[in-house]
Amino acid sequence: MVNLESKRLEDILRLLIGLTLIVWVNVLSSQFFERIDLTEEKRYTIKEATKEMLSGLDDKVYVEVFLAGKLNSSFTRFQRSIRETLEEFQVYSDNKVQFTFTDPSSALNEKARNEFMQNIMARGIQPTRVFEENDGASQSKLIFPGAVISYGGAEEGVMLLGGNRSATAEEKINQSIEGIEYALASTIYNLASIERKSVGIVKGHDELSELEMSSLLVSLRASYVVRDVSLQNEVENTDALFIAKPTTKFSETEKYHLDQYLMSGGKVFMMLDKLQANMDSASNMANYSFPYDLNLDDQLFKYGVRINNDLIQDFSAASYPVNVSAVGDEPQIKLLKWWFYPILNRFGDHVITKNLFGVLGKFVSTIDTVKADGVKKTPLIYTSDYSRTMTAPVNVSLQDLRKQVTPEMFGKSQLPVAYLLEGQFNSLYKNRFKPKGVNTSEFVEVSSKDAKLIVVSDGDLARNDINPKTGSPQPLGYDPFTQTTYANEDFILNAINYLVDDQGLITARGKEVKIRPLNKVKIKEEKLYWQLLNIVLPIVLVIVYGLLRYILRKRKYTGFKTD
Numbered sequence: 001m002v003n004l005e006s007k008r009l010e011d012i013l014r015l016l017i018g019l020t021l022i023v024w025v026n027v028l029s030s031q032f033f034e035r036i037d038l039t040e041e042k043r044y045t046i047k048e049a050t051k052e053m054l055s056g057l058d059d060k061v062y063v064e065v066f067l068a069g070k071l072n073s074s075f076t077r078f079q080r081s082i083r084e085t086l087e088e089f090q091v092y093s094d095n096k097v098q099f100t101f102t103d104p105s106s107a108l109n110e111k112a113r114n115e116f117m118q119n120i121m122a123r124g125i126q127p128t129r130v131f132e133e134n135d136g137a138s139q140s141k142l143i144f145p146g147a148v149i150s151y152g153g154a155e156e157g158v159m160l161l162g163g164n165r166s167a168t169a170e171e172k173i174n175q176s177i178e179g180i181e182y183a184l185a186s187t188i189y190n191l192a193s194i195e196r197k198s199v200g201i202v203k204g205h206d207e208l209s210e211l212e213m214s215s216l217l218v219s220l221r222a223s224y225v226v227r228d229v230s231l232q233n234e235v236e237n238t239d240a241l242f243i244a245k246p247t248t249k250f251s252e253t254e255k256y257h258l259d260q261y262l263m264s265g266g267k268v269f270m271m272l273d274k275l276q277a278n279m280d281s282a283s284n285m286a287n288y289s290f291p292y293d294l295n296l297d298d299q300l301f302k303y304g305v306r307i308n309n310d311l312i313q314d315f316s317a318a319s320y321p322v323n324v325s326a327v328g329d330e331p332q333i334k335l336l337k338w339w340f341y342p343i344l345n346r347f348g349d350h351v352i353t354k355n356l357f358g359v360l361g362k363f364v365s366t367i368d369t370v371k372a373d374g375v376k377k378t379p380l381i382y383t384s385d386y387s388r389t390m391t392a393p394v395n396v397s398l399q400d401l402r403k404q405v406t407p408e409m410f411g412k413s414q415l416p417v418a419y420l421l422e423g424q425f426n427s428l429y430k431n432r433f434k435p436k437g438v439n440t441s442e443f444v445e446v447s448s449k450d451a452k453l454i455v456v457s458d459g460d461l462a463r464n465d466i467n468p469k470t471g472s473p474q475p476l477g478y479d480p481f482t483q484t485t486y487a488n489e490d491f492i493l494n495a496i497n498y499l500v501d502d503q504g505l506i507t508a509r510g511k512e513v514k515i516r517p518l519n520k521v522k523i524k525e526e527k528l529y530w531q532l533l534n535i536v537l538p539i540v541l542v543i544v545y546g547l548l549r550y551i552l553r554k555r556k557y558t559g560f561k562t563d
Contacts, residue, residue: 046088049504050185053192054093061097061151061188066120066144067160069103072130074173075143081177082147082160085184097188104144120144123157145176149184151191158187165357166345175355182508186497189505190223197500200229200238204254205246205294208463213244215464215476219493224500231257234439239500240267245459247273249295252435259299259428263444267452267499269492272296273459274307277340277363277396279320288393289363300455302428304372304421307457311394312364312417314342315386315410319481322401335481336401340364343486346382346414351509352494353380357487360477362460363396366415374424374446380454381418381491386410418456420498425451452499461488 046054063086067079079101089097104120107113121127125146131139145161160183163175190196199220201213210217220226229235231254241261250258262268277289291309300306320338323331342361347353359381366389369377386407425447434440464476474480477488498506 046085046092046181047185047504047508050089050181050508051092053185053189053503053505054089054097057093057096057151057188057192059096059152059192061093061149061192063097063099063147063149063184065099065101065147065160066104066125067146068101069105069143070141071143074170075130075145078145078161078173078177082180085180089184105142117142117144120146120148120157123148123155125157125159128161147184149187149191151188154191156187156191158183160184163355178355179509182506185505185508189503196223196225197239198225198227198237199496199500200227200235200241202231202241202243202246203228204230204232205248205250207246208244208459211466211473212463214473216462216489216492219489220496224496231255233257235261235266238266240269240496242496243268243270243272244462245271245273246294247276247292249293251295253438255295255299256429256435256438260444262303262425262451262453263427263447265448265450269454269456269495269499270296270300271456271459271462272307273363274309274365274457275311275363275392275394277311277394282396282398285397285399287396289396290393299428301370302372303425303453304369304375304377305419305455306368306370307455308366308368308389309392310365310389311340311392311396312342312361312366312383312415313339313388313390313410314344314383315339315405315407316343316345316384317341318343318360318479320398320401321481322398324402338398338401339405340396342383342387344381344383344417346384348379348381350378350380350420351506352420352498353491354509356491356494359461359488359491360479360486361417361458363458364417365457367417367419367455367457369419372421372426374426375421376423378420378422379416379418380420380495381456382414382416383412385413387412387415389415417458418454420495421453421455422451424449425453450502454495454499462492 065079065082065086067075067082071079083099083101086097086099090099104117105113107116117127125144125148127142127144130141130143146157146159148155148157160180161172161176162179162183163172165172167175201207201217217226224239227238229238229241231250234257235241238261241258258268272294273292275289275291281287289311297306315337317337317339318341319335320341321333322336324334324336340363342364343358344361344364345358347356364383388410389412427443427445427447429443430445434443462476465474465478465480466472467474467480475485475489476492477486478484479486494506494509
């Protein structure tokens with residue numbers, strides 16, 4: 001016979017051993033931290049640079065997200081992704097990141113609600129109106145897809161809804177989800193940084209004026225220390241140099257100081273016009289554009305690029321108001337495509353240009369690359385599939401708009417107009433006489449590997465227009481004729497962020513979240529099949545299993561014979 005007491009003791013011992021093992025496994029696992037992301041594109045994996053920044057926080061970070069309340073399915077998915085990202089931030093910051101979700105429409109009365117919404121907008125978070133179809137009726141709701149981040153007594157608003165404005169609503173949400181980590185991490189980093197990076201604006205060559213760059217400068221000063229720099233002297237204590245549309249010649253001394261700044265691992269962003277072209281005389285029949293003499297061609301060639309003596313015409317172009325009436329008739333103004341103002345919406349595969357809306361160029365030239373050992377060249381911006389080039393001297397005349405053109409007349413495609421160069425540059429003054437009067441005691445022949453140079457063949461890309469009535473600057477990239485704001489400022493800020501980002505936070509912009517849409521045609525055709533497979537089949541299988549079990553049990557137990 002079985003000893004029931006010993007059997008019971010054995011079961012109790014097994015239970016105790018099992019519980020002890022579970023406890024020990026939990027104790028050991030608490031000593032080791034690991035998270036596993038099983039998604040194909042690693043959508044839940046936080047970048048190493050972000051983890052390092054979060055783990056180094058000295059104080060609590062409070063994040064108040066205003067995307068809350070009743071939302072449609074797309075924004076609910078967006079909200080869930082924000083929450084998941086903040087939960088990851090909370091883990092990697094050792095609970096220093098605290099967050100809440102607040103619904104701006106939940107105020108007790110309309111007055112309080114309006115005041116609350118005005119307060120949110122004052123922090124830089126702009127509302128978005130969402131339209132939904134419910135039972136055939138269209139309903140709209142104002143939502144605030146952003147957050148306010150507070151750290152150490154300072155706070156900053158951040159818009160979380162971004163993406164390419166020309167994308168579909170679903171694609172835009174997806175692109176915004178891809179950008180959540182960078183938007184939050186970069187804002188936290190800016191608030192937590194004791195010393196801000198510096199950007200030097202090179203002056204002395206009739207570059208863009210303060211007024212012409214005011215829109216960009218406001219955005220730069222929000223994150224960086226911005227100051228004017230002269231290349232007559234050695235460049236010191238500057239994290240990046242920005243050169244915006246110089247129109248007069250660089251001296252050899254200035255070129256030497258620029259060269260040695262880059263050789264010492266500096267970061268340089270050059271936006272150069274190759275040809276003298278503007279709209280002041282474009283109404284004339286003959287208005288020819290000739291190259292500027294900037295004395296930079298040999299230096300750029302040494303670094304690996306050449307800006308050509310041409311202007312691009314693109315069939316994808318912004319419009320310009322033109323009088324199309326006959327001579328002597330009453331003026332009739334009409335917006336026509338001005339081919340010298342290309343809308344640049346073809347981008348290279350890089351974090352600087354990821355999910356970027358179109359950039360508006362004005363009198364842009366092509367860029368070629370040349371051999372430069374040790375330098376990696378990445379194209380950032382291209383023209384459209386229907387482009388052509390005009391070699392200098394180029395006649396820039398609005399009279400040409402009277403000509404009939406077709407896409408077939410623009411026989412070139414995807415011409416590069418912006419390049420990122422990075423790696424080990426060779427000095428222009430290697431094996432060459434140095435300019436008189438410069439300090440050559442610490443001359444560097446080859447740069448360190450962290451040197452970076454961005455070259456854009458359009459200086460006007462950084463210039464904001466001036467309102468002719470008020471004299472005040474307009475937003476950078478704003479087209480007053482179509483009331484469209486292009487992504488000129490976003491591109492420049494992304495580029496500068498990349499240049500000075502020694503933490504590597506901008507790599508988070510490279511995160512990808514794939515859309516896997518269902519085939520709507522196939523859903524319609526196979527709807528009944530999948531309904532039966534998922535609803536009816538499980539029920540049938542359960543019934544069949546029950547019948548078989550009943551039959552087998554009946555056969556088994558009715559088969560016993562008694563003596």
